[in-house]
Amino acid sequence: MNRRDFFKYSIAVGSVFALSPMLTSCAGVHRKSFYENHGGFTMPDLPEKTTRILSYAALSPSGHNTQPWIVKIKSPSEIIIQSDKTRWLPEVDPTNRETFLSLSAFAETLCLASHAVGFDAEISIIAEDLKDSDIFQVKLNEMPTKNERYLGFIKNRVTTRTDFDKKEIKTEQINEVLNIEPEHIEYFPLESNGGKWIAENLPEAVKQQSFNNDKQEELSHWLRFSKSEAKERGDGITAEALGLNWFARFVWYNFYSQKSAMEDSFRNRGIDTAREQVENCSGFVVLTSKDNSLDSIFDSGRLYQKIGLKLTELGIAHHTMSQLLEEEPWSSEIKSNLKIDQPVQFVIRIGYGEDSKPSIRRPVRSFVVS
Numbered sequence: 001m002n003r004r005d006f007f008k009y010s011i012a013v014g015s016v017f018a019l020s021p022m023l024t025s026c027a028g029v030h031r032k033s034f035y036e037n038h039g040g041f042t043m044p045d046l047p048e049k050t051t052r053i054l055s056y057a058a059l060s061p062s063g064h065n066t067q068p069w070i071v072k073i074k075s076p077s078e079i080i081i082q083s084d085k086t087r088w089l090p091e092v093d094p095t096n097r098e099t100f101l102s103l104s105a106f107a108e109t110l111c112l113a114s115h116a117v118g119f120d121a122e123i124s125i126i127a128e129d130l131k132d133s134d135i136f137q138v139k140l141n142e143m144p145t146k147n148e149r150y151l152g153f154i155k156n157r158v159t160t161r162t163d164f165d166k167k168e169i170k171t172e173q174i175n176e177v178l179n180i181e182p183e184h185i186e187y188f189p190l191e192s193n194g195g196k197w198i199a200e201n202l203p204e205a206v207k208q209q210s211f212n213n214d215k216q217e218e219l220s221h222w223l224r225f226s227k228s229e230a231k232e233r234g235d236g237i238t239a240e241a242l243g244l245n246w247f248a249r250f251v252w253y254n255f256y257s258q259k260s261a262m263e264d265s266f267r268n269r270g271i272d273t274a275r276e277q278v279e280n281c282s283g284f285v286v287l288t289s290k291d292n293s294l295d296s297i298f299d300s301g302r303l304y305q306k307i308g309l310k311l312t313e314l315g316i317a318h319h320t321m322s323q324l325l326e327e328e329p330w331s332s333e334i335k336s337n338l339k340i341d342q343p344v345q346f347v348i349r350i351g352y353g354e355d356s357k358p359s360i361r362r363p364v365r366s367f368v369v370s
């Protein structure tokens, strides 16, 4: 690496969504669930298998890594998934669409982990509005274990924010992804018209969002500039999750604070980073939904997790970038520019690259209530 690159990779610390193309990656890091890290554990009134299932569900993706779930145990076979209002993101997600997507991804992981542990999870939507607090009812019925290999994918799935290789994704691999749900998944290679539109416009949307003080301040509350705070809270975005190299991590933990995130230089570096990220990938997977009903958003959140797990299985890195859906005019114009009829729920940058270090999580006991 030459001197210029060293600085480029070392000091490029900016907004979380953009931030990151640092050099360190963690090939071969295998995430353990909190449950495994602690040698398994039991919780009062909670069957051991339910604790295990929830420890996998907790590894689900969520916007800003807020982990907006509360799990209410009604009986050994019935739980309610609730939305934790203290973890909503009213600035970037005023309608709660993204929180609902995160909760739906959680429900999908819970379902897959249940199968692997020996339960069928019957999930019904009880929410009538994106801002309700009781969201899903889950009934667990014993059955023979199936698809245990999914537990490995759940543990290893990770959002990777480093630069990816630009080489094309193998046709058979992209077909495997599209075949999960052809009517709601589109792929735009970087060089396609749609891919070019995303790559040109995403950094502009990041710029607009980064220079909105309320949105930037909201983000700053989820950036973990202290290792002890990260350990204590188990949520938010750390330097490791951003894929920063050792020097940038040192700067991040020793010289940065929430206040730094409000400085122009921090915001500008984030925008530069976003530009590099979109230029360094194979293309973008776009997930759509039939409409904007709760049922359709639920399906889309579940699909997002299925796609993340499939990409993990195929060894393709992924990075969700939501600003085009959060900022106007892009959120209104995305459908016509991509020539898509249905509402867009996710824009995901993909490519071959080494996965980042898995992000932090809260322990099961912190989100279970009786």
Ligand SMILES: Cc1cc2nc3c(=O)[nH]c(=O)nc-3n(C[C@H](O)[C@H](O)[C@H](O)COP(=O)(O)O)c2cc1C
Pocket: 016, 017, 018, 059, 060, 061, 062, 063, 064, 065, 098, 099, 101, 102, 105, 157, 158, 159, 160, 161, 236, 237, 241, 319, 320, 321, 322, 323, 358, 359
């Ligand atoms: C609805 C939703 C929106 C997201 N938007 C972004 C985004 O704009 N930029 C980004 O870097 N990550 C985004 N993510 C990924 C989360 O930041 C990520 O899931 C979280 O930090 C946990 O990390 P993990 O996926 O590596 O487990 C999003 C995830 C969800 C579910």
